[in-house]
Amino acid sequence: MDTNLKVLLVEDDPFLSNLLKVRLQKENVDVFLARDGEEALKKIEEDKPSLVLLDLILPKKSGFEILEKISTDPQLKDMPVIILSNLGQTSDIQRGKELGAIEYYVKAKISIDDLVGKVKTFLTKK
Numbered sequence: 001m002d003t004n005l006k007v008l009l010v011e012d013d014p015f016l017s018n019l020l021k022v023r024l025q026k027e028n029v030d031v032f033l034a035r036d037g038e039e040a041l042k043k044i045e046e047d048k049p050s051l052v053l054l055d056l057i058l059p060k061k062s063g064f065e066i067l068e069k070i071s072t073d074p075q076l077k078d079m080p081v082i083i084l085s086n087l088g089q090t091s092d093i094q095r096g097k098e099l100g101a102i103e104y105y106v107k108a109k110i111s112i113d114d115l116v117g118k119v120k121t122f123l124t125k126k
Helices: 016-026 039-049 061-072 090-098 114-125
Strands: 006-010 028-036 052-055 081-085 105-108
Touching: 006 016, 006 039, 016 028, 016 114, 028 039, 039 052, 039 061, 052 061, 052 114, 061 081, 061 090, 081 090, 081 114, 090 105, 105 114
Parallel strands: 006 028, 006 052, 052 081, 081 105
Antiparallel strands: none
């Protein structure tokens, strides 16, 4: 796998973020973390990750606000974002997709292994 591929994991739950980070790193994926929306936007603008794994319910700025910023910024609008959220309502999923998310996974409905597999599949296409 290309070592230049970086994944920004935006997740405020320390247990889940560490678990995902460790699992992705085992697959040779370069992962860095943001724990709130403001930190996430800063890292997106500075580091230009290959993929953003985005929670929606975050301190300071929501995942939807981050998606809006990405979709309206010419420098960022092509950045791939996969939403990983507890919000499973159709309206939330639809809004996430409308704002440019390439995938939307509900945390309770996807295993860590499946998610890691999806991330790897996406990154190998890059």
